[in-house]
Amino acid sequence: MTARIPYLNARLQGYTSTIFSEMSALAVATGSINLGQGFPDTDGPDLIKRSAIRAIEDGHNQYPPLNGISELRSAIASHHKRHNGLDFDPVTEILVTAGATEAIASCLLSLCETGDEVVMFEPYYDSYAACTAMAGAQRRTVPLRAPDWSFEPEALENAITNRTRLILVNTPHNPTGKVFSLAELQVIADVARRHDLIVVTDEVYEHLVYESPHVSLASLPGMAERTITISSAAKTFSVTGWKVGWACARPELIAAIRSAKQFLTYVNAAPFQYAIAEGLNQCDDYLVEATALLREKRDLLAAGLETAGFKVLPSHGTFFLTTDITPLSDEDGHTFCRELAQRCGVVAIPSSAFYDDKASGWHFVRWMFSKRREVLEEAVERLGRRQ
Numbered sequence: 001m002t003a004r005i006p007y008l009n010a011r012l013q014g015y016t017s018t019i020f021s022e023m024s025a026l027a028v029a030t031g032s033i034n035l036g037q038g039f040p041d042t043d044g045p046d047l048i049k050r051s052a053i054r055a056i057e058d059g060h061n062q063y064p065p066l067n068g069i070s071e072l073r074s075a076i077a078s079h080h081k082r083h084n085g086l087d088f089d090p091v092t093e094i095l096v097t098a099g100a101t102e103a104i105a106s107c108l109l110s111l112c113e114t115g116d117e118v119v120m121f122e123p124y125y126d127s128y129a130a131c132t133a134m135a136g137a138q139r140r141t142v143p144l145r146a147p148d149w150s151f152e153p154e155a156l157e158n159a160i161t162n163r164t165r166l167i168l169v170n171t172p173h174n175p176t177g178k179v180f181s182l183a184e185l186q187v188i189a190d191v192a193r194r195h196d197l198i199v200v201t202d203e204v205y206e207h208l209v210y211e212s213p214h215v216s217l218a219s220l221p222g223m224a225e226r227t228i229t230i231s232s233a234a235k236t237f238s239v240t241g242w243k244v245g246w247a248c249a250r251p252e253l254i255a256a257i258r259s260a261k262q263f264l265t266y267v268n269a270a271p272f273q274y275a276i277a278e279g280l281n282q283c284d285d286y287l288v289e290a291t292a293l294l295r296e297k298r299d300l301l302a303a304g305l306e307t308a309g310f311k312v313l314p315s316h317g318t319f320f321l322t323t324d325i326t327p328l329s330d331e332d333g334h335t336f337c338r339e340l341a342q343r344c345g346v347v348a349i350p351s352s353a354f355y356d357d358k359a360s361g362w363h364f365v366r367w368m369f370s371k372r373r374e375v376l377e378e379a380v381e382r383l384g385r386r387q
Ligand code: PMP
Pocket: 038, 098, 099, 100, 101, 102, 125, 170, 173, 174, 202, 204, 231, 232, 233, 234, 240, 243, 244, 245
């Protein structure tokens, strides 16, 4: 629970600081290697960096259109067609947002009535809970069970009530690295269709998959009309500071979420939109290479953590992997991570931050592996000296 802040309304008490800010500050204070907050330590392809600079020099510095520039919307449409088999009309079915974060916030703020319920899988990305609270809605969680992070179909069914407005899905999944199987996506789709629910699917790690190809929920039968598919340039191109994201859905859903988006940021950074359009159109080869490199880094960190005595759980996607700390410590993950920074100079994220049911998450710790090889090697060496 975060500190109580005077003046802050009741809905947001409990969300006063994020675990990412806390642990990144700890990394700075202790001079630690930061394997906590999810940002890579090398930037994306030169092509898109040059493109952003060129866009500024070419004078793309005023408000872009509310939906996003047409070049980017077309590039998103053809990317979705090529990679995910999804058809979106760039004019009516694509909305560019300030990162996936704003797309998620806009969905929850525009689709939920006060008291509606939002179903999400636990552990869940922290902004889902905060934005559900901002919308005056309630979350209902469906547990993902380690080590494979599977869920009971009955648990999903039981989470649905007559107040359920939408199901929030995240695949590949932060923090676990789980990639929902086709069978699991079919279970979710079946529940959504039978109860006539909207599904918001956060697919920001769509290109960071190591074992099987990414499957978009909207590609399943009967799902295109009820799914909002969210993604972002942040992880795909290693530009987390650019904050270019997008939501794709049928025109009525886009019209609803645009109503919220226009009063949050109105529009977002014009030059970066030109650069990401170019990236989506021209960087398919880069994406394949980047994923192969990340797979090696995942394996390097997993092996190092195992040697250091952690129980490493499988990660099939994202740039995170999860460890069980019980072989090393009786402490909870938060205490463990704070001590680890002091003792070893390495920072990770206690996974309890992603749980309502703290008891289920207390012994898990999340590690981020999109760092230079020598940084991961140094981190592993420091962890080996822990005792
Ligand atoms: N969803 C998930 C699951 C994330 O991990 C993140 C953060 N990396 C976001 C959304 C936010 O993405 P963006 O930086 O594009 O706002």
